[in-house]
Amino acid sequence: MKYAVIGLGKFGTTLAKALARGGAEVVAVDNNLDLVDEAKDEVTLAVKLDATDEKELLAQGIHKVDVAIVSIGENFEANQLATVILKKLGVKKVITRATSTVRSKILALIGADEVISPEEETAMRLAQRLLVPNIVDYLELSEGYSVVELKAPEKFHGKTIKELDIRNKYDINLIAIKRILPVGKPSEGKTKIVLNAVPRPNDVIEPSDILIVVGDDKSIEELLREE
Amino acid sequence: MKYAVIGLGKFGTTLAKALARGGAEVVAVDNNLDLVDEAKDEVTLAVKLDATDEKELLAQGIHKVDVAIVSIGENFEANQLATVILKKLGVKKVITRATSTVRSKILALIGADEVISPEEETAMRLAQRLLVPNIVDYLELSEGYSVVELKAPEKFHGKTIKELDIRNKYDINLIAIKRILPVGKPSEGKTKIVLNAVPRPNDVIEPSDILIVVGDDKSIEELLREE
Ligand SMILES: Nc1ncnc2c1ncn2[C@@H]1O[C@H](COP(=O)(O)OP(=O)(O)OP(=O)(O)O)[C@@H](O)[C@H]1O
Ligand SMILES: Nc1ncnc2c1ncn2[C@@H]1O[C@H](COP(=O)(O)OP(=O)(O)OP(=O)(O)O)[C@@H](O)[C@H]1O
Secondary structure, eight states: OEEEEEOOSHHHHHHHHHHHHTTOEEEEEESOHHHHHHHTTTSSEEEEOOTTOHHHHHHTTTTSSSEEEEOOOSOHHHHHHHHHHHHHTTOSEEEEEOSSHHHHHHHHHHTOSEEEOHHHHHHHHHHHHHHSTTEEEEEEEETTEEEEEEEOOGGGTTOBHHHHOHHHHHSOEEEEEEEEEEOSOGGGTOEEEEEESSOOTTOBOOTTOEEEEEEEHHHHHHHHHTO | OEEEEEOOSHHHHHHHHHHHHTTOEEEEEESOHHHHHHHTTTSSEEEEOOTTOHHHHHHTTTTSSSEEEEOOOSOHHHHHHHHHHHHHTTOSEEEEEOSSHHHHHHHHHHTOSEEEOHHHHHHHHHHHHHHSTTEEEEEEEETTEEEEEEEOOGGGTTOBHHHHOHHHHHSOEEEEEEEEEEOSOGGGTOEEEEEESSOOTTOBOOTTOEEEEEEEHHHHHHHHHTO
């Protein structure tokens, strides 16, 4: 898989390096030479060029990729233009980063195959995590249905999985338990996380455990609210 | 729970509104009057003030919150200063948004309880999703162990859950299936997503199904690579 990352801000640079580390072929593009230089040891190829210049993109073969990710932040017209040009040059999938809801709509209409809004997505996840303090992380599987990592409720401490009968009592599926264990000398205070991926009926929930459950959001709220 | 959101850029505004929608008490702060005006109908209180001015923060009672989220983007000194002042004024949890790895380290050292990097986090998730093309989304539960949403591999199409024997063959736990169903008139081409949260032995996998599995990353890669 060949990728082009256009615009080496924080998002573009992180993405280009992560893709390259994952073994992908990555060409990183920016019109700022310093950023191009900084990227060149970590990607397949780093090129200084103006991504709104169709001739330059063609000349450097930037369009010969499977996926192009455009992240020219502040200059929206340039972001838009680079997106349209890359689609025109035949790039099968163009993912463009948006900086506002209005702009994400514009980008989708002018041809971006996918639009990414880092600030919005991260803010929504943080809000969810703050609103339900026991939630450590979550993944929405479907509207109203999620995988949720949450701190074991106090009422569960010291009880066995069998006793708790979570599936029947709460209509939730407990799929794993994350436990924090001390490692090395006690004085060092170091810990490691161990995942119990097959919780058994006689396993006991400990106060610092993190439960990973699947269920509809109402049932999960119910479980957390009962405290 | 009372929240203060300092800095109403895209991140701050999205967060303030999401928290307010979730029923929390939210005071939104910015020194740009237009942004304060735009926010005031969607939060408990919107205040124009300079978040680096300790007296102003005190006067408006901004420090009387449980959690403050500081997201003053471009002006790093202001971002830092607001963070330090809020901790000094006794805010129990201050979450600060960072715009670079170096800055996130500085913020952690000067007292931020948590540091958020939207561009980095989103770029890492996108890289993961691109590197494993069948992955629709994922949640890392623990190092090397994740919940993954992936397109049903071709070899699974038309087979029953029982036949596939996923747990034993791949050491992966299939926890749900997302199916795309047509809705309304066929000519409209509209679809809806239906979640099968309790996959049964005789359920048949269809080509457009999305499987939600839990397992260690190696086993999931194995499953995807076999294609
Ligand atoms: N016409 C262009 N061709 C190529 N690169 C461009 C062009 N215009 C701007 N860029 C580059 O796009 C990059 C990203 O833009 P900018 O830094 O404004 O975005 P940003 O949204 O702040 O990024 P991030 O949030 O990811 O840090 C910059 O490094 C800039 O040099
Ligand atoms: N001293 C200050 N006190 C209060 N607000 C401030 C101060 N300095 C800057 N701000 C506000 O912080 C907000 C966010 O800053 P900025 O837009 O630079 O960040 P950003 O990282 O681009 O935001 P985002 O990416 O979330 O859109 C701006 O609306 C700005 O008015």
